[in-house]
Amino acid sequence: MGGGLGRHSMPPDTPGTVHLETPRAHDLPPLPSVRTLLLTQWAGRLLLGGLVVRLLLALLTPDTDGASSLDLVRRLATLTLVVGATIVLWRLSRALRHRLLWRVRRKLILSYFFMGVVPAALIFLFFCILGALTLLSFSSFLVKDKLADLQAQGRVYADMTAVELQQTRTPAEVGDLLARKATAGARTYPGISIALLTMNGPARTAPQTAGAWDHGAAPDHLPAWLLELGPTAVVLPVTESAGLAAGARLIVRSVSWTGTPDLARRAVVVDLPLDDSAADAIRDETGIRIGAATAVATSGSDPCGVPTGGDVRIETSPASLSWVNFLDVTSWQNGRTCKVGLQIQPSLVNLYRRITGAQAIGGGVSFGDILLLVLLIIGGLFLVIQTVAFVMGVSLARSITGAIHELFEGTRRVQAEDLSHRVRVRSLDQFGALASSFNSMVERIEELLEQKVVKERLQQELQIARDIQTSLLPSESLRRGHVTLAAACRPAREIGGDYCDFFPLDADRIGLLVADVSGKGASAALYMAELKGLVLALCTSHRSPRALLTEVNRILSQNMSRTSFITMTYAVLDVRARTLTHARAGHTPMIHLRARDAFPRTRLLAPEGLVLGVRMESVLARFEGLLQEQTISLAPGDLVVLFTDGISEAMNGVRDLYGEDRLCLCVEEHAGLEPDALCDEVFESVQEFADGAEQHDDMTMIVLKVDVTAPAVAGAAEDVRA
Numbered sequence: 001m002g003g004g005l006g007r008h009s010m011p012p013d014t015p016g017t018v019h020l021e022t023p024r025a026h027d028l029p030p031l032p033s034v035r036t037l038l039l040t041q042w043a044g045r046l047l048l049g050g051l052v053v054r055l056l057l058a059l060l061t062p063d064t065d066g067a068s069s070l071d072l073v074r075r076l077a078t079l080t081l082v083v084g085a086t087i088v089l090w091r092l093s094r095a096l097r098h099r100l101l102w103r104v105r106r107k108l109i110l111s112y113f114f115m116g117v118v119p120a121a122l123i124f125l126f127f128c129i130l131g132a133l134t135l136l137s138f139s140s141f142l143v144k145d146k147l148a149d150l151q152a153q154g155r156v157y158a159d160m161t162a163v164e165l166q167q168t169r170t171p172a173e174v175g176d177l178l179a180r181k182a183t184a185g186a187r188t189y190p191g192i193s194i195a196l197l198t199m200n201g202p203a204r205t206a207p208q209t210a211g212a213w214d215h216g217a218a219p220d221h222l223p224a225w226l227l228e229l230g231p232t233a234v235v236l237p238v239t240e241s242a243g244l245a246a247g248a249r250l251i252v253r254s255v256s257w258t259g260t261p262d263l264a265r266r267a268v269v270v271d272l273p274l275d276d277s278a279a280d281a282i283r284d285e286t287g288i289r290i291g292a293a294t295a296v297a298t299s300g301s302d303p304c305g306v307p308t309g310g311d312v313r314i315e316t317s318p319a320s321l322s323w324v325n326f327l328d329v330t331s332w333q334n335g336r337t338c339k340v341g342l343q344i345q346p347s348l349v350n351l352y353r354r355i356t357g358a359q360a361i362g363g364g365v366s367f368g369d370i371l372l373l374v375l376l377i378i379g380g381l382f383l384v385i386q387t388v389a390f391v392m393g394v395s396l397a398r399s400i401t402g403a404i405h406e407l408f409e410g411t412r413r414v415q416a417e418d419l420s421h422r423v424r425v426r427s428l429d430q431f432g433a434l435a436s437s438f439n440s441m442v443e444r445i446e447e448l449l450e451q452k453v454v455k456e457r458l459q460q461e462l463q464i465a466r467d468i469q470t471s472l473l474p475s476e477s478l479r480r481g482h483v484t485l486a487a488a489c490r491p492a493r494e495i496g497g498d499y500c501d502f503f504p505l506d507a508d509r510i511g512l513l514v515a516d517v518s519g520k521g522a523s524a525a526l527y528m529a530e531l532k533g534l535v536l537a538l539c540t541s542h543r544s545p546r547a548l549l550t551e552v553n554r555i556l557s558q559n560m561s562r563t564s565f566i567t568m569t570y571a572v573l574d575v576r577a578r579t580l581t582h583a584r585a586g587h588t589p590m591i592h593l594r595a596r597d598a599f600p601r602t603r604l605l606a607p608e609g610l611v612l613g614v615r616m617e618s619v620l621a622r623f624e625g626l627l628q629e630q631t632i633s634l635a636p637g638d639l640v641v642l643f644t645d646g647i648s649e650a651m652n653g654v655r656d657l658y659g660e661d662r663l664c665l666c667v668e669e670h671a672g673l674e675p676d677a678l679c680d681e682v683f684e685s686v687q688e689f690a691d692g693a694e695q696h697d698d699m700t701m702i703v704l705k706v707d708v709t710a711p712a713v714a715g716a717a718e719d720v721r722a
Helices: 034-040 042-060 071-100 104-165 171-186 224-228 276-286 348-357 367-415 430-472 522-538 545-556 617-626 659-669 675-690
Strands: 193-198 208-211 233-235 251-258 266-273 288-295 323-330 337-346 360-362 478-480 483-490 498-504 509-517 566-574 579-585 590-593 602-605 629-633 639-643 699-706
Touching: 034 042, 034 071, 042 071, 104 171, 104 193, 104 251, 104 266, 104 276, 104 288, 104 323, 104 337, 104 348, 104 367, 171 193, 171 208, 276 288, 337 348, 367 430, 430 522, 483 498, 483 509, 483 675, 498 522, 498 699, 509 522, 509 639, 509 699, 522 545, 522 566, 545 566, 545 579, 545 617, 590 659, 602 659, 639 659, 639 675, 659 675, 675 699
Parallel strands: none
Antiparallel strands: 193 208, 193 266, 233 251, 251 266, 288 337, 323 337, 478 483, 483 699, 498 509, 509 566, 566 579, 579 629, 590 602, 590 639, 639 699
C-alpha cells in the first residue's frame, strides 16, 4: 500500500499514535539540596525565620516568663517553626520515597516485609494479648472461687453457733459461747465479728456481740426481706446514708437463726470482712492481690440504694497489671442486688507458675519449664525460617526485576520507533514467555497497523452502505385521504436485513409490506435490496397480495442460497373502500385495533403461509396451496401495525422475551397518538424492557391509522379470508 510502513520503522506522525513519556533513571530529579530546601522555598524560609527568632529571644531574654510582652512573639515564632519544618520534612520525604520506590526491586522487598514480617509480628502480638486475657479471666475465676469459699465458711460459722446456742441457758453462757466462737474464728479470719439478735418473744433484749467489729457497727435488727429467705443468707451490709464509697471493703454477712416462732427466736449474724488479712490469704494461695471495691451505676443511684457518681474508679500502681472483677452483691437494708467492681492485681508470672507447677516431673523440673523450652525452640526455628524466606524473597525479587528491566528497555526502544529491538529470553518461566510474547508483539505491530487502516476503510464503506439502505426505506409519513401511514426501522448492526415500505399502486390503492431476511449483515442487506426490486416490479401487475407473494417466491427460490429465506407480509390498502387485503408468508402476525368495538382491544391476524425463497420441491409445491389472503374493513379510529420479530423477540438481561402481548398492550395504551409517535413509543417500551441488554435483531414496523373524524363507509363488510 502507498501509505504502508517499513519493516522496522514507524512514521512519527501517524494518526492515532499515542506518545508516552516514559520515565528514565537519569530523568529523575536529584534529591533537593539543603540550600534549595531552606533558602529558595518559602517553607524553608519560614523554618529559618522561626528558628532565628527563637534563638534571639532565648539569648536576649532567658528569664522571661509567660506574662512578658514578648510571649506573643515567641508563640508566633514557634508556630512558624513548626509549620515550616512540617512542610520541609514532607517535601523531603516525598522526594526520598519517589527515588527509593521507583525501582520495582525495592517495592518487592518492601512488599515481602509487609506480607511476611509485619503479619508475623501481629500474630505474635495477638497471641500475647490472648494469653494475657486468658490469664486475667482465670484470675477472675480464682477470686470468685475464693469468695465463694469465704461465703461457705461464714455459713458454717453461723450455723454452728446457732446449733450450740440451743444448749445455753443463761446470758453469761451465751456471751461465753459467742466469745469462744469469735476467738476460734479469729485464728483464720482476724476480722470475724459475731452478733446475736432477738427476733421475737416477750423480752426483746439488745444485741450481744463478739469479735472485732472494726468494719462498722453491729446490726440491731433484722430487715423484713431477710425473714422470707431460708435459714442462712449472705448479704453485703450497705447503710442507706453512707453507701459504698470508692475504696471500700466487701463484707460477707451470714445469718442463721434458732428457736421457733412460738418461743423466743434469735438470729446469729457472722461478718467476715474482706480485709487485709483475708486479702493476704488469697494472695498467698493464688498470687492475686485484692484491691478496693466500688459500686457501679449507670444513672443517679444504684438498685441497692447506693448513691454513686458513675463507673468504678480503681487506683493502681504503675508497675502492676490491674483487672476489675464484677460481683453481684446484696444490700442489707432492702435486699436488692447490685454490681460491685472489685479491683484485682494478678501476677501473670505467679499464675503461670502455679498452673504449670502443679504438674511437676521431678528433679526440680516442671511441665512449665519444658513448655517454655519448647516455645523458645519453636520461636528460634521460626526466626530462622523467616530469615531464609526473606533472603529467598530478595533473590526472587532480583530475578523478577531483571526481567522487568529488559521489558522496560524494550518498550523504550519501541517508543523510539525502533522495531528491530528484541528482548533476550533468559529463562523458561513465565517471564521468558512474556519476553517471547513481547518479541512477537513487536513483529506484529506493522501488521496490526495495516489491519487498522483496512478496518477503518471497511467501517467507512459499511457506513455508506447503511446510508444507502436507509435511503431505500420510507423517510416520512404518507397521508392519503383519511389514512396515515408511518414506518420506522432500527437495525441491530451497521446494515440490517429488515425491509419495510409503502407505495401508491393507483389513485385509490396503496401497497404495504414488511419483510425480514434471515441472518444479518451485508448478505441480508443484498437480499433485501433484491426483494425491493422484485416487489416494485411485480406490484403493478399482481393486484392480489397472494398472487404477488406466489410470484416472488418462485423467483427467489431460484436465486437464494439453501440456508437463506425471507418472511414477509404484503397488504393492499383500498383508501376508497377502506379495506386492507393482506397475505402472510411465514411472517409475524399483524395487529389490528378496532375502534368500533365497545371496548377497543387489539387482535392478531395471522393467515396461513410459508416463508419465501426455500429451495425445496416439497415446499414449492405446497406454497401456493397453503397461502391464504384475508381482507378486513377499517372503521374510523382503527389502527393496524405490521412489525418484525426483532420487536416481539427482544430480550432483557435474563433472556425474557418482550412478546406480542406486551406489544399489543403498548399499542392499546398509545392508540391515540399519531403513527410516527406510536413507533417511537413502541421502540422506547422495548428499550426500557431490555434494560441495557444488547439488541440482537433488527426492529422494523409500519403503523396504519384511520382518522377518528373519517366518515363511515356504507356497507362495510366483515373480515373475509380467501
